[in-house]
Amino acid sequence: MNLHRNTELIYHGRKIKGMGLEPEAMPLFTASAFNRTDLDDVRQTSLDKGFPYVCTRNPNRELVADVINYLEAGEASLICQSGMGAITTTLFALAKPGTHLIANSTLYSETLEFLEEMLGTYGVEVTFVNFAKLEDVAAAVKPNTSVIYTEVVSNPMIDLADIEGCAKLAHDAGGLLIVDNTFTTPIVVKPLTLGADVVVNSCTKFINGHSDVLLGSVSAKQSLIDKIYHTQMLLGTVGSAFDSWQCLRGTETMGLRVPRQVENAAKLAAALEKHPCVTAVKYPGLPSHPQYELACRMFKEGFGAMFNFSMPDDLEGINAFMHKLQFVRYAPALGGLRTTMSNPTYSSHSSLTEEARAKLGIHLGLMRVSVGTEDADDLIADFYQALDVFKK
């Protein structure tokens, strides 16, 4: 059949030779839909969980989900458009109106706001507790507790939640434990193997690791992922093909990046603890951390790449320190290749009153550090020469 120009222009040459080849680098599939030959093919695609429409499934999203599933030791995983997308989709799917949810009071601020402002109005009763003490979580359990929700390491105080203990509390109450593993990464800890039912990650951070993606993941048993997937279809919170493609590349080097970041964090935290102008360092891998024993029990490969340290509460001095750093920079993000710092008083916790911050242990000179892949000696030298500004 001879087609006219406008028809030719959209059909000509659309057959990709060697579609069955295995390309050395994964291609990006931007197609919003895939053609089917007949109704048998339509049905088979659905049975095979193939790729009918981008919202339902996309090859790049499936690939990165598969890798994260492997990392988190899940039965199944799905990819959302951001960490917040993963968290809100999971909670809308699993926290039912009329039930009770216990959340760590130290969660990422937007997760806290979502729980307070949205889940509350949707009929879920939310109790906030600091998870640093398991007995406080136990005391908050009610007969209708259906979800316990926590991050493994709190921001910015670097307190640990006992995942095994929380899982037991949730299961004894007939509920589920949902864990955000963003700060720790599945290289350091796999919450599903400690009894958690669902694990979410902001892949924007360590999992992608290159500070150029916005993506989230959810990993769990197949039956829970089926429920969350259904909610995801209704909310439309699927991850984009491009970010999934980019993130897959990030995961390929995760086994090289994260252990290096963790090793650097241990060296930098230990060095800062010895500096005369540093008043405190909180890192789960230092014996001075009050939950060091719990960290040794929970963590499999090092103690993560996040810590905080305290300098004098002297604004001028802190600014001078920041200017004097040669390559370490300030950024309200974490998990990238470069070491970055952020100041909870000025960034994540700036909306709180000074008293509220003090109650959490946050003071002006407290800095949160996300450690990168630099050479540890350079990192230590940069912090040390910049800290000289505090020497009288």
Ligand SMILES: Cc1ncc(COP(=O)(O)O)c(C=O)c1O
């Ligand atoms: C612990 C934690 N969870 C979730 C999120 C949200 O992730 P995203 O920015 O990918 O939505 C963040 C963001 O900083 C985070 O730190």
